[in-house]
Amino acid sequence: MNVKITVPDYFMGEILGDINKRRGRILGTETEEGLTVITVEAPQAELLKYAIDLRSMTQGRGNYISVLDRYEEVPPQIQEKIIAEARNS
Secondary structure, eight states: OEEEEEEEGGGHHHHHHHHHHTTOEEEEEEEETTEEEEEEEOOGGGGTTHHHHHHHHTTTOOEEEEEOOOOOOOOHHHHHHHHHHHHHO
């Protein structure tokens, strides 16, 4: 997913750290009148509950827009986890 996240400047560090945890790639940042727009690529699976997490991290002041960008192969360690879960169900 291609994602644009808009947050107040003082939340930028926390958001960048969170995106890294979600296997996201930071493409760039822009500052506009006290707000920072962060452009990232992240897997859709990692963004399923992102609205709730973003609101919590930014005290309700952050928002984002996501658009499907492309499909990529799932990393091997996550493939193994998916296969194991499928076998158990």
